[in-house]
Amino acid sequence: MTTPASFANWKLFVKRWGWWLAGAVALAVLIGYYYAKSPQITEAVLASTLRQSVPLVLGALCGLLGERAAVINIGIEGQMLLAAFIAFLVNVYTGNLLLGVLAGVAIGALLGLLLAFMSVSLKIDQIIGGTVINILAIGLTGYFYKVGLSAHGKLNPIPLGPLTKIPLIGTVLFNNPPITYASILLVFLVHYVLFYTPWGLRTRAVGEHPRAADTLGINVYLVRYVNVVVGGALAGLAGAYLSLEAVGSFERLMTNGRGFVALAVMIFGKWTPFGAWGAALLFGFASALQTQLQFGGQVQIPHQFIGMLPYLLTIIVLAGFVGKARPPAADGIPYEKEG
Amino acid sequence: MSEVLALEVRNIVKRFPGVLANDHVNFALRKGEVHALLGENGAGKTTLMNIIYGLYHPDEGEIFVNGEKVTIDSPHDAIRLGIGMVHQHFMLVPVFTVAENLILGAEPTKGWTLNLDAAREAVRRLSEQYGLEVDPDEVIEDMPVGVQQRVEILKALYRDAKVLVLDEPTAVLTPQEVEELFVIMRQLTERGVSIIFITHKLKEVMAIADHITVMRRGKVVGTTTPAETNEQGLAAMMVGREVVLQVEKSPAKPKDVVLEVKDLVVEDERHLVAVDGVSFEVREGEILGVAGVQGNGQTELVEAITGLRHIRGGKVLLRGKPTPERNPRYLIEHGMAHIPEDRQKHGLVLSYTIADNLVLCTYYKPPFAHGLQRNQAAIVENAQKLVGQFDVRTPSIFTTAGSLSGGNQQKVIVAREFSRPIKLLVANQPTRGLDVGSIEYIHKRIISMRDQGAAVLLVSAELDEITSLADRIAVMYHGKIVAVVDADKVTRTELGLLMAGSKIAEAAPAV
Structure with missing residues (x-):
């Protein structure tokens, strides 16, 4: 009944992983075909897929850390937006990129603390708590934003030596800026922490x-606080990615709904880090394809329609394909201690 | 008293707003004994145990463990002192495995990583040591309730519990599972574990306890042993007066069929078949009891009959006429009364006053409504009459239903349902969680409805309730009726076996 990985259990293995295997092979064949046909475009689309997925996967990790501890965070959008802004401002005034990123992470964590305080200690409806953060972020960034500020550079790709020489994979995977690398590592790290510690x-x-946790002497409030704050830090990192790695500047409402798409990604990924990563790549691919179609000029569809692609995918996925995904049982319910 | 006690509490006082839940309670647990704590709901048993387990803080009093004075501020402290608790509602994470539940909060690790192998090993070692068989890799939600309970006990033993508190452990078990639990309890006490056994079931106390402490209204009434007393004596101690345990009733005089259920198929929330081709009939002047362990389709059956749930196949006929699906008002107007399983969710609107709750079925009709307007005077008059007639203890008819005790809430429902002219009464778990006094009252009322010619469908997981009220008994198991037997021709053991799914020759259908 344990992992059916041994050869003797190959039937079980095929039954359990067969569809995934078939999917992976089909995907590899498809990518290979397009790579042989037009290597530059394929590389560009795949690299863009990975980069577009970064804020989504970080946002989804933020969401699932919270929800695994039963705190719904719909304030991811606001956490990202304010973090993007603060990271940008710190960079503008200090000229230091690392300080900017750290400031973004810190502000994300701080907003996480605010959410935890509202939803865990004050037991405010969590949807309202998250909305407060979203409105706060839109208000603050809109009010303090000044036209004409410019960042001192942006985070550049760090090629990983000889690995970059591998065709296709090298350019796509091993020639990325730091937060993109970090997001991949964080998927593995969060998976490890969640399931192996x-x-x-x-x-x-x-x-x-x-209540079961409480009766075993586990501090429910502390667990929720820490998860929401750490999640906030990840959303902050996503914000810093947007202003200091992806664009190198700040624009009003630059998150553009990614915080909400991240929630869709989390649900599609069934509240697991790897599931979320897969879903984020799918959404990233939709965005990359959208860009490619708009600027490639091969397809004669009005760009407004092509621009809808990622959002359309969100709706289709959430409405149709989520299926039997089961959220944590206590998700969204504030905990009252007895006595 | 030279003997060192495993646990002792002295003069414990706990106040809640408006209630003295524990009033100078004294309680002493000897080593290696089963000490029953007996009392009605609201007598203060669970409050006392929550104090011992650190979930509540006492306002006054002292606790001693092994003769030493201790303070218990949290479950953490209790666990450290060797006190383990098996809660009435299991504290198991349903999606976790046995091993994961066992180690939660006290996890063995290798470096930073959880050591699940050590957890599995611990499950096996404890299972063997105490004779509690479980598979460490099985997921809790796939296990029968009786086995889940074993996991709860293992959890306490894993934390080196020397004192084990079992809070109403038999409420969810079949009679056979209760027997098994008693065997386990004996094995535990032989190995030096002391057990506090909380219950309101007299038979069980007489069967297993070494000492019995009875509580009433927050106070300890007395401590006795099974040898010194009997069920009658214990019931009198619990309630404070003589109680009739066996309801007096005359033989049934069944007449025309009122409710007929034919090949009924009903699905649950997950669209799995919960009621699987059930047929039976209930006649005027008889009580058909549906026995079975909770979760065998009784809830879905009752909801389908009372028009609350979609019917997948088959028919429900009321006095020979097919009932329109999902139309409770039709049923109510044609003489159906319903005492639902969950009185707080489906029986009452907790935030409404008693007066309004009493007209929930009839508010739209004269005299309670004039066209679009409510007739407050008639509603008040109705409430005053029923509150007196059905002995609802409340400060006022304008008190909200939510602030009443369970027994009084149930009386409000009974008053509402019985005050209409009814042909059919569907009662699902009508006395769950009620005290002996209220149970006695509700039972009398149900019998008198029968004697007035109503057909009664009584669903209950309490075997005692079924055997003392029902004229015929249908046993439900996995969505099917496995047998219909006359109540006076069947023994408890046979019923227990049927409830556990085994077929016996004696229990041939006798419709």
Whole structure:
């Protein structure tokens, strides 16, 4: 009944992983075909897919850390936006990119603390708490934004030596700027923490049956606080990615709904880091394709329609394909201690 | 008292707003004994245990563990002192495995990583040591309730519990599972574990306890042993007066068929078949009891009959006429009364006053409505009459239903349903969670409805309730009626076996 990985259990293995395997092979064949046909475009689309997925996967990790501990965070959009702005401002006034990123992470964590305070301690409806953060971020960034500020550079790709020489994979995977690398590492890290450490076990218990955790001496409030704050830091990193890595500047409302798409990504990924990564890549691909179609000029469709692609995908995925995804049982319910 | 006690509490006082939940309670647990804590709901048993387990903080009093004075501020402290608790509603994470639930909060690790192998090993070691068989890799939600309970006990043993508190452990078990639990409890006490057994079931106390402490209204009434007393005596101690345990009733005089259910198929929320081709009939002047362990389709059956749930196949006929699907008002107007399983969710609007709750079925008709307007005077008059007639203890008829005790809430429902002219009564778990006094009252009322010629469908997981009220008994197992038997021709053991899914020759259908 344990992992059916051994050869003797190959039937079970095929039954369990067969569809995934078939999908992966089909995908590889498809990519190979297009790479043989037009290598530059394929490379560009795939590299863009990865980069477009970065804020989504970071946002989704933020969302799932919170929801695994039963705190719904719909303020990811606001956390990203304010973090993008603060990261940009710090960079403008200090000239330092690292300080900018750290400031973004810190402000994301701070907004996470605000959300945790509202939803865990004050037990405000979590949807309202998240909305407060979104409105706050739009208001603050809109009010303090000044036209004409410019960042001192942006985070540049760091080629990983000889690995970049591998055709296709090298350019796509091993020649990326730092936050893109970080986002991939974070997927693995969050998966490890969530499923292989005591902290992760406790987090999931708090999200499923907080009273059970409480009766075993686990501090439910502390677990929720820490997860929401760490999640906020990840959303902050996504914000810093947008202003200091992707664009190198700040624009009003530059998150453009990515915080909400990140929630769709989290749900599509069934509240797991790898699921979220896969979903984020799918959405990233939709965005990359959209850009390619708009500027490639091969297709004669009004650009407004092509621009809808990622959002259309969100709606289709959420309406039709989520299926039996089961959120943590206590998701969104504030915890009341007895006595 | 030279003997060192496993646990002792002295003069515990706990106040809640408006209630003295524990009033100078004294309680002593000897090593290696089963000590039953008996009392009605609201007597303060669970409050006392929550204090011992650190979930509540006492206002006054002292706690001693192994003769030493201790303070218990949190479950963490209790666990450290060797106190384990098996809660009435299991504290297991349904999507976790046995091993994961076992180690939660006290996880063995290798470096930073959870050591699940050590957890599995611990499950096996404890299972063997105490004779509690479970598979460490099974997921909780796929397990029968009785086995889940074993996991709860293992959880406490894993934390080296020397004192084990079992809060109403038999409420969810079949009679056979109760027997198994008692065997386990004996094995535990032989290995030096002391057990506090909280219950309101007299039979079980007589069967297993070494000592019995009875609580009433926050106070300890007395401590006794099974040898010194009997069920009658214990019931009198619990309630404070003599109680009739066996309801008096005359033989049934069944007449015309009122409710007929034919090949009924009903699905649950997950679209799985919950009621699987069930047929039966209930006649005027008889009580058909539906026995079965909770979760075998009873809830869905009742909801389909009372018009609350979609019917997938088959028919429900009321006095020979097919009932329109999902139309409770039709049923109510044609003489159906319903005491729902969850009185707080489906029986009452908790935020409404008692007066308004009493007209929930009839508010739109004269005399309670004049066209579009409500007739407040008639509603008040109705409430005053029913509150007196059905003995609802409330400060006022304008009190909200949510602030009443469980027993009084149930009386409000009974008053509402029984005050209409009814042909059919569907009662699902009508006395769940009620005290002995209220149970006695509700039972009398149900019998008198029968004697007035109503057909009664009684669903209950309490075997005692079924055997003392029903004229015929239908046993439900996995969505099917496995047998219909006359109540006076069947033993508890046979019923227990049927409820657990086994077929016996004696239990041939006797419709």
